[in-house]
Amino acid sequence: MLSLSDVLAARDRVAETARHTPLDYSHTFSSMTGATVHLKLETFQRTGAFKIRGATNRIATLSEAEKDAGVVTASAGNHAQGVALAATRMGVDSKIVMPEHAPISKIEATRNYGASVVLSGEDYDAASERAHEIAREEGRTYVHAFDDPMVMAGQGTIGLEIYEDLPGVETVVVPIGGGGLISGIATALKGKDEDIRVIGVQAEGASSVAQSLEKGEVVEREGVETIADGIATRKVGTQTFEIIRERVDEVVTVSDSEIAVALTKLLERSKTLVEGAGAVPLAAVLFEKFDFEEDEVIVPALCGGNIDLNVLTTVIMRGLIETGRYLRLKTVLKDRPGSLEQLVEVISEQQANIYAIEHDRASRDIAMNDAEVELDLETKGPEHVDELIDALKRHGYEVEVLV
Incomplete structure (x- = not known):
């Protein structure tokens, strides 16, 4: 061990x-x-x-024949970059298999560090299967992302x-x-x-x-x-x-x-x-x-x-959202002049900041003379969210919290 x-x-x-x-x-x-x-x-x-630490140590301990044959690995991104940089610094050719939906930033960084990138599979485990196939096909050494002393x-x-x-x-x-x-x-x-x-x-x-x-x-x-x-x-x-x-x-x-x-x-x-x-x-x-x-x-x-x-x-x-700093809610207004202004006044009194308002008269879920309103709000924390919702309800609004 x-x-x-x-x-x-x-x-x-x-x-x-x-x-x-x-x-x-x-x-x-x-x-x-x-x-x-x-x-x-x-x-x-x-x-x-x-990941650069483990990759460097592993590649440094390869034999000269193994270094000449090159390395291959699978990674969601960080191990990929570590192997790519370590291999390039030691003059070893590297090929990295990454999941098809790996972050673009990690794919580009891996290529920039000198590796060739193959996209394959839905996740790390699927990418690993393809990388092992490449190791067998091309005689490369597989550099495991974690299960290697x-x-x-x-x-x-x-x-x-x-x-x-x-x-x-x-x-x-x-x-x-x-x-x-x-x-x-x-x-x-x-x-x-x-x-x-x-x-x-x-x-x-x-x-x-x-x-x-x-x-x-x-x-x-x-x-x-x-x-x-x-x-x-x-x-x-x-x-x-x-x-x-x-x-x-x-x-x-x-x-x-x-x-x-x-x-x-x-x-x-x-x-x-x-x-x-x-x-x-x-x-x-x-x-x-x-x-x-x-x-x-x-x-x-x-x-x-x-x-x-x-x-x-x-x-x-x-x-x-989790810390009560952002709130999206929905309510229904009468579709007449001044209704939206009254809603905004209540929100302003509670010192919430409005990011965006979406006003919909055509929703099938409301009466013909109503309008559905969704608001994105900046709030100050869980207590502030509760106070805002309570204030809206006191003024007669039925509120649905969306996020």
Whole structure:
């Protein structure tokens, strides 16, 4: 099984390629949670995610014949970029299979790092099947995204950095997809100090580890559905599962709504952009998915910042809705002069800001002399939303909250 010595050896191999990323104390999230929160900003890593560490370590340990034959892998995006850059820096030809619906930004970045990209399959697992076919057809070495000891060891260098930069760390919170990141980090931290707690976090829509731990064996989901595409795998790795069982203290799950809130708060309060998978650890802390003491020193590992701009727009909107900062509602007015003005006056008195109004006289769901109105509103939080709706009802409006 993977050992601390493997991680220490990996640090020397990846030092010239991977950056030692910052560990930043967050007054904001410490105040929100009562813990002492330090953010591990792996979002500042080359390629925007931790995957460059494992990819570099794996390719560096290939034989010369294997390097000459080239490498192939499958990835939703971050591992793709890590392999592409690591291979290019070492003069190794790389081919990456990505899901057909992978974010455009990640596809373009992978190509820019020097790899040829093949789009195949609905998700990571389908892309992986195609990548293995290419490995057999072309004699390339398959660089697994997580279920490989050398890949895990490379990712584990994050754990070494956390331990050395923050000797008093008590709990480290790590996202889990296939398990390579948490296997490496847990090996590094437990090798240094067995009392450091390691908490794993999965998205509810891709919770293969939680299910596997319950059954005592690797369980494969029929499908995955989450905004955290970086950890959207149908099953955990065989080797990583054994390490998780032995070295990870607890595994919890978070919803997409909770991920969206964490991502939005990071962007607004810490000026830190993360992808869905990168927000997962903080979501677990903010929504108290595991028990922790007041002032406990906690490090959420923000593992990546490669988010597609279209996805970012959707996630921000979802985060605003969940925190009561955005409201869309529908009501019915009498279709006569002044009705809309009266509605707007009530909204103005409650100090809500109107983004947009849609006025529909032709809806089949209303009387001939009525008009249906949908409003997009900027609000100030859950209490403000409740106060606004109560005020509208007091003035005789029947209100339907749409989002």
